[in-house]
Amino acid sequence: MNPLDATRTAARDATRPDPCIGCGGRLTGLCQPLDAAALDDISSESERFAQPARSLLFREGDQASRAFSIGAGIVKLSRLLADGKQQVVGFRFPGDIVGYGASAAYPYDAELLTAGSFCKIERRRLDALLRRYPVMERRLLDMCLAELAATQEQLVTVGRRSAEARVASFLLGLEEAYRRRGAVPDPLPMPMTRSDIGDFLGLTLETVSRTFTAFKKAKWIEEPAHQKLRVLDRETLGDLAEGIVQDL
Amino acid sequence: MNPLDATRTAARDATRPDPCIGCGGRLTGLCQPLDAAALDDISSESERFAQPARSLLFREGDQASRAFSIGAGIVKLSRLLADGKQQVVGFRFPGDIVGYGASAAYPYDAELLTAGSFCKIERRRLDALLRRYPVMERRLLDMCLAELAATQEQLVTVGRRSAEARVASFLLGLEEAYRRRGAVPDPLPMPMTRSDIGDFLGLTLETVSRTFTAFKKAKWIEEPAHQKLRVLDRETLGDLAEGIVQDL
DNA sequence: CGTGCTATTGAGAAAAATCAAACGTGGTGG
DNA sequence: CCACCACGTTTGATTTTTCTCAATAGCACG
Structure with a gap:
C-alpha cells in the first residue's frame, strides 16, 4: 500500500461525458461504479x-x-x-x-x-x-x-525508518501514485518543496535536501528540471526503503 | 481524535441478549444501529x-x-x-x-x-x-x-513531537480510550509494555522508561501497581503533548 | 526459590536538528 | 527586457536529542 495515494482505481471501459464527483473524464473516483x-x-x-x-x-x-x-x-x-x-x-x-x-x-x-x-x-x-x-x-x-x-x-515509515529510508520510500511512493492512475510521466512532476517532503516524512528540509543530493550523486535519481524527478535505480531505493541495505 | 481507539460508540437504550459482532453485551460495535x-x-x-x-x-x-x-x-x-x-x-x-x-x-x-x-x-x-x-x-x-x-x-505525534510530548499524548489517549467506552476505571489498566509503547510512539523502550520515571517524579502520573496507571495532572500532560510547554 | 522477562539507570555514540551563510532561480515590476 | 527580490535550495559547523550498549534491579510465574 502506498501512503502517497490512498485510492486504487481500475480503468473502465466506457468513456462517458465527464459526469461528476472525482472523475477527471476518466471516471476513476467515487463515481467509478455507477451507471x-x-x-x-x-x-x-x-x-x-x-x-x-x-x-x-x-x-x-x-x-x-x-x-x-x-x-x-x-x-x-x-x-x-x-x-x-x-x-x-x-x-x-x-x-x-x-x-x-x-x-x-x-x-x-x-x-x-x-x-x-x-x-x-x-x-x-x-x-x-x-x-x-x-x-x-x-x-x-x-x-x-x-x-x-x-x-x-x-506511520511505519515515519516511526521506524532512517532518514534515507524515508526519502527512498517517498520517491518510490510518488512514482507508484502516478502508476496507479495510468501511464507514468517521464520525468515525474514533483510539485512539493523539500520542506513539504520533510513535513511529510518527519524530517527537516535540510535533511531531505542532503539526502536528495546524496541520491543524485549515487545516480539513483535525477532532477532534470525544477520539480521534475526521474527514478534511475528503483531496485536500490527499494532495498534502502526496506532497510535491507543502509547505504550512505 | 484519539489515536489509541478508533471507533466512537454511543450508548444504547435497550439491553438485548448479547447478539453478535462487536457487542460485548453493550451493543457498542458494528451492530449498534441494527434492529x-x-x-x-x-x-x-x-x-x-x-x-x-x-x-x-x-x-x-x-x-x-x-x-x-x-x-x-x-x-x-x-x-x-x-x-x-x-x-x-x-x-x-x-x-x-x-x-x-x-x-x-x-x-x-x-x-x-x-x-x-x-x-x-x-x-x-x-x-x-x-x-x-x-x-x-x-x-x-x-x-x-x-x-x-x-x-x-x-502520524502527527510520531512525526513532529518530542519524546515527552509523545508519551504524554499516549497517556491521555489511553485515558480517553476508556472514557469513550463508559466509566473510566481507576486506576487504568495499562497492559502494554514499555517496548509496546515505544514501538507505538517511534521511540526506544529506554526513552519511554526514562520519560515515565520523569513524569512520576513530577507527580503527573503514578503507577500504583504493575500495569496500572493513574493520571494525576491532565492539564500539564495536555500542554506537554501539544508542545505548549516543553518541560523536563 | 530460582529464572526469565520487564523495567530502570547510566555512559557514550550516532543520527538528525539547529543555526548560519551563500547560491540559484523564477517571478515581478520598473 | 532586464534587474532585483523573495523564496527555495544547498552546504557547512555545531548542538541536541534520542539511540545504543551495558549492567543491575524488580517481579511474576513456575
Missing part, C-alpha cells in the same frame, strides 16, 4: 470549479460541510502544531476524495501544490446520495480502507 | 470464541479471510520490519473491528495484550451482510473514518 442514470442524478448535486496553485481548498477548523473530489492537481493535507511545526498528513491526487471525514470540522489544511480542478458537493447531499446508491457507499468504504492502509504504512 | 430481526440474522453468521493473553489473533501476511470484533480485551496491531524493528500501528479495544481491510492479506500482526473474547465472521459473509443491511455498512464507514482520523493524529 448512467445515477451519474446524471449526481451531476445535478455537485459543482465544478478550478483553483490556482498555492491556494487553499479549506483550512483546519473550518466547518466540514463540503467534500471535494480532485479532477486535476495535487493537494497537500497538513496540520499546523502549536510550536509552528507542520505535519503533512498526505498528498492527494486526481480521483481522490478530500474533506469527507468523521469530525464536524476539517482536521487539516488542504493546499493546492499545482493548479487544480475540483468537484464540490455538500456533505449533506453526498450522504443522501450514499443512501440512494449503495454501490457508491461501498466504493467510498473501499477508498477509506485503502487510505487507512496507506496512512498506517506511512 | 432485532437483523441481529438474529447476523448471529447465525458469526462465531464467538476466547483467547488467552499474548496469543495471536492473526499474523501479518495471513490470508485476510476473516474479520474479528472485540468483545473484551485489548489487541495490539504491529508490523515487523526487515531489520527487526517493530511499529505498532494501533491498539484496539472492545467494540472495535479488526482484520477488515483493503488488501487480501493482513498487513500486520494482531496480538492480545490481555485475555480476550471475540466474534469471528467470514469476510465473504460480512460483505454479504453489508449489502443486506445498509445501516451496517454506514456504520462500518463511520468506524473506518474515525480510525483514519485517529491514525492521522498518530
Whole structure:
C-alpha cells in the first residue's frame, strides 16, 4: 500500500461525458461504479470549479460541510502544531476524495501544490446520495480502507525508518501514485518543496535536501528540471526503503 | 481524535441478549444501529470464541479471510520490519473491528495484550451482510473514518513531537480510550509494555522508561501497581503533548 | 526459590536538528 | 527586457536529542 495515494482505481471501459464527483473524464473516483442514470442524478448535486496553485481548498477548523473530489492537481493535507511545526498528513491526487471525514470540522489544511480542478458537493447531499446508491457507499468504504492502509504504512515509515529510508520510500511512493492512475510521466512532476517532503516524512528540509543530493550523486535519481524527478535505480531505493541495505 | 481507539460508540437504550459482532453485551460495535430481526440474522453468521493473553489473533501476511470484533480485551496491531524493528500501528479495544481491510492479506500482526473474547465472521459473509443491511455498512464507514482520523493524529505525534510530548499524548489517549467506552476505571489498566509503547510512539523502550520515571517524579502520573496507571495532572500532560510547554 | 522477562539507570555514540551563510532561480515590476 | 527580490535550495559547523550498549534491579510465574 502506498501512503502517497490512498485510492486504487481500475480503468473502465466506457468513456462517458465527464459526469461528476472525482472523475477527471476518466471516471476513476467515487463515481467509478455507477451507471448512467445515477451519474446524471449526481451531476445535478455537485459543482465544478478550478483553483490556482498555492491556494487553499479549506483550512483546519473550518466547518466540514463540503467534500471535494480532485479532477486535476495535487493537494497537500497538513496540520499546523502549536510550536509552528507542520505535519503533512498526505498528498492527494486526481480521483481522490478530500474533506469527507468523521469530525464536524476539517482536521487539516488542504493546499493546492499545482493548479487544480475540483468537484464540490455538500456533505449533506453526498450522504443522501450514499443512501440512494449503495454501490457508491461501498466504493467510498473501499477508498477509506485503502487510505487507512496507506496512512498506517506511512506511520511505519515515519516511526521506524532512517532518514534515507524515508526519502527512498517517498520517491518510490510518488512514482507508484502516478502508476496507479495510468501511464507514468517521464520525468515525474514533483510539485512539493523539500520542506513539504520533510513535513511529510518527519524530517527537516535540510535533511531531505542532503539526502536528495546524496541520491543524485549515487545516480539513483535525477532532477532534470525544477520539480521534475526521474527514478534511475528503483531496485536500490527499494532495498534502502526496506532497510535491507543502509547505504550512505 | 484519539489515536489509541478508533471507533466512537454511543450508548444504547435497550439491553438485548448479547447478539453478535462487536457487542460485548453493550451493543457498542458494528451492530449498534441494527434492529432485532437483523441481529438474529447476523448471529447465525458469526462465531464467538476466547483467547488467552499474548496469543495471536492473526499474523501479518495471513490470508485476510476473516474479520474479528472485540468483545473484551485489548489487541495490539504491529508490523515487523526487515531489520527487526517493530511499529505498532494501533491498539484496539472492545467494540472495535479488526482484520477488515483493503488488501487480501493482513498487513500486520494482531496480538492480545490481555485475555480476550471475540466474534469471528467470514469476510465473504460480512460483505454479504453489508449489502443486506445498509445501516451496517454506514456504520462500518463511520468506524473506518474515525480510525483514519485517529491514525492521522498518530502520524502527527510520531512525526513532529518530542519524546515527552509523545508519551504524554499516549497517556491521555489511553485515558480517553476508556472514557469513550463508559466509566473510566481507576486506576487504568495499562497492559502494554514499555517496548509496546515505544514501538507505538517511534521511540526506544529506554526513552519511554526514562520519560515515565520523569513524569512520576513530577507527580503527573503514578503507577500504583504493575500495569496500572493513574493520571494525576491532565492539564500539564495536555500542554506537554501539544508542545505548549516543553518541560523536563 | 530460582529464572526469565520487564523495567530502570547510566555512559557514550550516532543520527538528525539547529543555526548560519551563500547560491540559484523564477517571478515581478520598473 | 532586464534587474532585483523573495523564496527555495544547498552546504557547512555545531548542538541536541534520542539511540545504543551495558549492567543491575524488580517481579511474576513456575
